[in-house]
Amino acid sequence: MPSYVITGAARGIGFEFVRQLSVQPDNVVFGLVRNKSTATKLLELADGSSNVHVLQADIADAQALKEAATEVAKITDGTLDCLINNAAFLEMERRHLTLDAYPEEFLAKDLRDSFEVNVIGVIQTVNAFLPLIRKGTMKKVLALSSAQGDLDAALNVGIAIAGPYSVSKAALNMVVVKYAVRFRDEGIVFLSISPGLVNTQQGPPPPAVQAEMVALKDRLEKFYPDWNGKPLEPEESVRMQLEVLEKATIEESGAFVSQHGNKYWM
Template identity: 40%
Template sequence: MPSYAITGASRGIGLGFIQVLSKDPSNTVFALVRNPTSSPTLTELAQANKNVHIIQADVTSPTQMAEAAAQVSKVTGGKLDVLVENAATLFTEAAGLGPLDLTKDTETLQQFEKAFQTSLTDNVLSIIYTTAPFIDLIKKGDQKKILVLSTGIADVDAILLYEMATNIPYAASKAAMNVVVAKYAIQLKEDGVTIVSISPGLVQTSHEESMVKMYEAVTEIFRRVHPDFAGPLTPEQSVNYMLNTLGKLTVKDTGRFMSHYGNREWL
C-alpha cells in the first residue's frame, strides 16, 4: 500500500496530487497544510476518502514539520514511500522587477530585500525543514523517493531563451533549492533514496482575474519561441505527468533537475 505525503496540499498543484492519488484506494495520502480549514475542497476529499489524512504543518517551522512526520509515522508504521515537497512562495511584491529596477530608490530596494528573504525561507530553508524529519521514514519506505517542485525559470538557459528578466526572488530561490537537492542526493544515494527537483510546467492554479491575465502574458512570452505552445496545464494534467515521471525514476536519477516529462523540456 504506497504512502505519499504532500506539502502545500490545500490548493493548486498540491491539491491536484491529493485528488489524483486518492482515487486509488490502495494509496495512503497525507495532505500537509498550514491551515487545515482553508480548503473546503480538501476537507471534502478527506471526508469522502478514508485514505486521505490532513495534517497541520507549516513548512517554515522545523518543529511543526517534525510533529507532522511523527503523525505520518504513526499511521504508516514508521515509513513513507514518497515525499512531495510542493509548498512555495511564487509571487512577491517584487515579482515585476528586473535587476536594473532594484536600485532606483531606497523603498524599492528594501521591498526587494524583504521579498528575497521571504523566498529564501519559503523555497530553500523549508526544503531542509521538511526533508530532515522525513528522511528516516523515506529510508524505510519501499519506493524511497522525494520530489521537490522547482521551476523551469530556474534554468539559466531558459531564462536567456525566453528573455525573462523579472521575478528574481522566485527564480533565484528555486535555483538555490536545486543546489540543496543535489547536495541531499549525494548524501542519500548510498541509502537508495532518489531525490530530484522537478518543474511541473506552466500550470494554471488560479482563475482569479489578475492571475488569468498573468497566465495570458506568460503564455505570450513562451509563444514567441514556441508558436504552437497550447498554454497552461491544469493541475491534474501536470500531476499525472509528474507521477508518470516518478514511476520511471531510479537512484541513478538522484539529484537531477528535470521537467514534468523527465527531461529538460520545460513546456
C-alpha cells in the same frame, strides 16, 4: 500500502496530487497544509475518502514539521514511501519586476521570504521526513521547482522578472543535488521537477503584472513555436509528473526535469 506526503496540499497542484494519488485505495495519502481551517476542499476530500489524512504545518516551522512526521509515523508504522515538496512562496504583486526596478524596501524581504519557504522550508521538510523515508520501500523525494529556476531557460527565453522566486528555485535545484549525492548509496531518489505552466491562479493579477505576463507569453511562444500557448490544467500536469516520478531511478537522482521528464519546459 504505498504512503505519500504532499506539502501545500490545500489548493492548486498540491491538492491535485492528493486527489489523484488517493484514487488508488491502496495508497495512504497525507496532505500537509499550513492552515487546516482554510483547507476546505482538502478536508472535504478527506471526509469522503478512507485513505486521505490532513496535517497542519507551516514548512518554515521545523518543529511543526517534526510533529507532522510523528503523526505520519503513527499511521504508517514509522515509514514513508514518497515525499512531494510542493508548497512554495511566490510574491504575487511584484513578480513582474526586474531586480533593478525593485522598491528597496521589498527587495531583501521578497528574497528572504522566497528563500525561507522555497529553500529552507524544503530542507526542513526533507530532514523531518527522512527517518521515515529511509524505512520506506519506494524511497522517493520530489521537489516542485520551476523552469524559472533553470539558468539556460532564463537566459535563452529572456526572463528577467520574478527574481526572488527564480533565484530560490535555482537554489532548490542545488538542494536536491546535495541530497541526491548524500543519499545515493541508500537508494533514495531525489528529483526536481517543473510542473509546466499550470493554471492555478486564484484571480486576475494586477494590471501591471498582467501586462508583463502577456509579454512573457509572447517570448515563450517565439522560443517554443510548437507550444499551444495554453497553460496546463492541474489534472494533466500532475498526471504527467506522477509518470515521471514512477519511472525515476537512482541513476537519475539529482536531476531537474520537466513534466515531460526532460528539459522541454512547456
